[in-house]
Amino acid sequence: MNFELPQFIAPNFNQDFLIDAPNCTTIEVIKEGVAPKNYHAMSIYPEYFKINGNWVLPVESRMDCVPVVVTNNKIEVVEFRNLNIGDKVVVGRTEDASEGIYVYTKGFKSKSKNKDTFAFRSRRSRETAFSKDYDELYEILKYDREHGHIVWVLGPAVVFDYDTRKALSLLIEKGYVHAIMAGNAMATHDLEAGLLGTALGQNIYTQESIPMGHYNHLDLINEARRAGSLENLIAEGNIKDGVVRTCIENTIPLILAGSIRDDGPLPPVIANVYKAQDAMRTQARKATTVICLATTLHTIATGNMTPSYTIRDNKVRPVYIYNVDISEFATNKLGDRGSLEVKTIVANVQDFMVHLKNNLISL
Template structure:
């Protein structure tokens, strides 16, 4: 395996503009959930705050939040709804240290290849060659299996096909998943496939629509709600295959966020969106690699919660984020919404998962 984490290079704090920078200014919160005017909104990048003459890195971050100075002069990043009266919120809209706030984008920079002023195929599209992307991902996942925290964000397309469903199960069972995020649909259709062999009423191998197949996922939902839990459903229906089965069997956490369009839903689905976000956030805080497959809204949600870096055992390292979809629009949407460090692969998820399974499992 040739994978090696890039070394993080801290800013040179002896630079004049950093040594001469003022301490940050804070204003106390007066009303729960409301930040003071001129609050500093966070980015996906490492941010340093000058507190009592020392530059402090915000160790756990996410975009579009605010920063507070804690009693021990550390930095906490909070969503607006989690602010409490008395919290000391950092204010200032600059990022160049002039207000004690320094957004640092060069920590993982290597020697850049010289870019041509004019070049063909500079973007990422269905015409892009992805061989190196796959090879890099294989190496990264082998490393992350033992040293990182791999989070999968899955849409139902991951379980509509027999081979991709089996591939994802194999990846989970071989330790390449540490958490699974998604919605009601991916779990419902996976369990429908496990019990009936269909997904949305179509045979997952032949794609033939079954008679009254539109009832299949509803029948599954009803059985699950009668059982009262996914674990009990697996036991009662003798389920021995699929993504959800593999997660339960291997103690891989599952977070399913509800949607206004859900039918059922499964008993595991979290209907309160902020509770769902809190549960997702537990895993994005630990994530070192995030792989988003064919679910635009859940991908954007997860991307918004995931910074470009994390701190593991005191060391700053990058967080790798992949967006995979057959639609160029879908993969580019994540970048448009602020996840600037995402790697995109335009392909169908069936081929993607089978490639991973064939190269990572025996």
């Protein structure tokens, strides 16, 4: 099967309502970090802005941020906190081109023509059939390994299991991971497993709790802080395997965002929440596929940073977002926050990872 990206069908700008639409209106920022009244807030969809008679699509977008006109053919999408005095913010809250703002939701047409008003199992849940989703994901990952930027968002459950750590490490080695975003816990317990064979003091294979094992993750953090960096810790040769070691050995960006509940934390954990957000958005801007595993808060944060489209090689293409969790609450939560384009899979993340490894890597 040869995977092909769906073709983006741009708006027909020869339609009267787009031809007759006015140029968008901008108001300059007069106070640092504060948008003018009636600012326009972005959605996850492609949005066009009319400037000097031409419709302009921002190259990089983000929900809940504001469009700033930089030149006649360039618009940057900026967080409120990053607004500077003099920035020209687009104002207007209509989406139908009547104010020079056109939100376009039909660029990637659905293949499904069967849209009955009533149907059983129309929402995705533990009763959903996921075989087709897995097959599609395999093809997307094969394509984006060479042509895209695959970002993984990980909760600590991913590294609590022997087979899962091995599967993800192999996927990193084989080029299916271009960046990982997580918290202190994921990296800590992965390194604990690499050093001591446990996660939170429990053997990652036998599930046996080790005597005084509740010290293990603290001992690991202390060792990492003594070494001064994860690179130094890995270089000492005591971390036998794992996701973090494989990332470092393959120069894969590992973005660790801090939390109020963190132990330690590990040396590279970003304590300032906005610096962490900036580091995460660097990866979200480049993302073509995002896979979120068993981490509700990091998933919502990443989903809010990631639009439904990106532009690669001057072509508009979809950004695929997958949210995998054993909890239906967690999988539904991202949709409740406005990221409607996400594909959810209700599954144990350990099983999910092993499926991916078995179907993408021939050992």
